[in-house]
Amino acid sequence: xxxxATFRHHxxxxxxxxxxDAPVVKTSDDFDEVLADSYRRNGLRPGxxxxxxxxxxxxxxxxxxxxxxxxxxAARLALEQASIDxxxxxxxxxxSVSRSHLEPSxxxxxxxxxxxxxxxxxxxxxxxxLGFVNGMQLAATMIDAGQIDYALVVDGEGSREPQxxxxxxxxxEETTARDLLDQFATLTLGSGAxxxxxxxASEHPEGHRVVGGVSRAATEHHDLCVGDFTEMRTDSQGLLxxxxxxxxxxxxxxRGEFSWDDMDRYVVHQVSSVHTAKTAxxxxxxxxxxxxTFPTLGNVGPAAVAITLAKEADSLRPGDRVLMMGxxxxxxxxxxxxTW
Numbered sequence: 567x568x569x570x571a572t573f574r575h576h577x578x579x580x581x582x583x584x585x586x587d588a589p590v591v592k593t594s595d596d597f598d599e600v601l602a603d604s605y606r607r608n609g610l611r612p613g614x615x616x617x618x619x620x621x622x623x624x625x626x627x628x629x630x631x632x633x634x635x636x637x638x639x640a641a642r643l644a645l646e647q648a649s650i651d652x653x654x655x656x657x658x659x660x661x662s663v664s665r666s667h668l669e670p671s672x673x674x675x676x677x678x679x680x681x682x683x684x685x686x687x688x689x690x691x692x693x694x695x696l697g698f699v700n701g702m703q704l705a706a707t708m709i710d711a712g713q714i715d716y717a718l719v720v721d722g723e724g725s726r727e728p729q730x731x732x733x734x735x736x737x738x739e740e741t742t743a744r745d746l747l748d749q750f751a752t753l754t755l756g757s758g759a760x761x762x763x764x765x766x767a768s769e770h771p772e773g774h775r776v777v778g779g780v781s782r783a784a785t786e787h788h789d790l791c792v793g794d795f796t797e798m799r800t801d802s803q804g805l806l807x808x809x810x811x812x813x814x815x816x817x818x819x820x821r822g823e824f825s826w827d828d829m830d831r832y833v834v835h836q837v838s839s840v841h842t843a844k845t846a847x848x849x850x851x852x853x854x855x856x857x858x859t860f861p862t863l864g865n866v867g868p869a870a871v872a873i874t875l876a877k878e879a880d881s882l883r884p885g886d887r888v889l890m891m892g893x894x895x896x897x898x899x900x901x902x903x904x905t906w
Contacts, residue, residue: 570780570819578706579773580904581648581716581763585876586640587863588625588757592729597753600733601746608743615753620839624756624864626726633664634672636759637722638679644718644761645680652680655763656714657705658688661697661721663867665690676720687714694791694894695835697721697868698760699902702890705764706776717764721869725755731796751791751800754838756864760872774888779902780823782816784808791895806841809893810848816899817849824903826889829855831878835892836860836870845893868894882906 598605598612605612615621627633637660645652658680660673673688682688693700698721705717732752736745767775787808791800820826832851834842836859846853859866859874866873871890882888886906893899 570782570816572778572780572820572823573703574778575706575776576710577767578709578764578776579767579770580776581650581765581770581773582644583762583872583876583879584640584643584647584760585873586636586643586759588627588631588636588724590626590628590726591623592626593623594621597733601736604736604741604746607739608741608746610743610746614750618838618840619754620861621754621864622861624725624754626729626757627724632666633662633722633724633757633759634675634679636757637662637672637676637720637761640722640759640761641676641680641718641720644763648763648765650716650763650765653683655682655686655716655718657708657717658682658686659701659705659717659719660688660690661692661701661719661868662690662723663692663694663697664723672722693868693898694896695865695868695870695892696894696898696900698872699868699890699892699900702762702764702776702902703779703900709764709766715765718761719764719872720759720761721867721872722759723755723757723867723869725757725864728752728798729755735797747802748799749797751802752793752798754860754865756866758863758866758869758873760869760876762872775905777903777905778824779900780816780820781898781900782812782819784812784897784899787897790897805895805897806844808897809841809899810844812893812897812899813845814848816901820901826901826903829889830886830906831882831888832856833871833875833878833888833890835894836863836874837865
């Protein structure tokens with residue numbers, strides 16, 4: 567049956583959420599300087615990253631750092647803030663798109679660094695930019711079912727290598743305008759890490775309850791953004807059009823189950839100023855309630871929603887209603903409601 571997949575959670579709360587920024591700042595002006603000759607040869611103007619996407623800068627890890635370093639740091643901070651002993655964690659889910667190898671999982675590296683118990687189930691869960699929200703949904707399901715007491719959802723992304731490779735490729739004299747436009751989205755990416763601890767709401771009244779949400783698929787658009795270890799090509803306009811349509815369809819049907827038209831905060835996946843404005847307009851969302859991190863961090867993949875939530879946490883008040891939401895390549899969309 568076509569439509570939304572609706573889910574509700576009964577006894578799960580977010581106990582902490584943390585973000586770790588990568589330390590090296592790379593501005594869009596830096597990228598424009600590298601690509602100046604390619605822009606000129608192809609009749610394109612520099613400044614598209616800042617003017618069209620609204621991304622002034624993004625971050626890279628240092629050459630002596632790995633994105634898993636940031637992931638483990640975010641996880642340690644999350645456990646410390648939640649005051650949860652690592653020995654009590656029953657599930658570790660890594661949701662990152664970034665990976666330096668196919669086997670084994672990134673989760674095993676994080677598990678080992680944190681000294682988590684052998685009883686802690688650990689694996690990677692990947693679903694483009696929706697991975698973190700999907701990891702939360704899975705963790706909440708297992709907590710509600712009584713299978714585990716605590717879950718740790720983590721994500722670390724590293725954009726340095728794909729962006730260095732993309733810049734090196736695009737400076738070539740054979741580069742066309744189509745190449746520049748198809749690989750434009752790669753240059754909007756950013757590096758960073760996030761982590762979240764979830765536990766039983768009935769045992770943690772100080773926690774932030776996970777209410778539930780919906781998901782919807784439009785997988786006929788699976789070829790609009792395709793990436794591998796060396797290159798990512800994106801039909802940016804096609805992705806925007808199909809993504810807004812998917813959001814509109816999900817939102818309309820979700821009204822039968824949830825009331826999301828007047829949330830206190832909408833923590834959306836951070837893509838660009840155009841995506842944010844078009845989505846807000848299509849759904850009738852007050853754009854002033856959408857905090858933005860992409861102007862200075864870029865699109866940090868599935869970590870973006872958690873990073874944004876972590877940076878907003880101090881400004882949220884008890885009882886505030888928060889909606890985590892995003893569209894991921896494929897296409898899929900998920901929304902997850904929290905009560906702060």
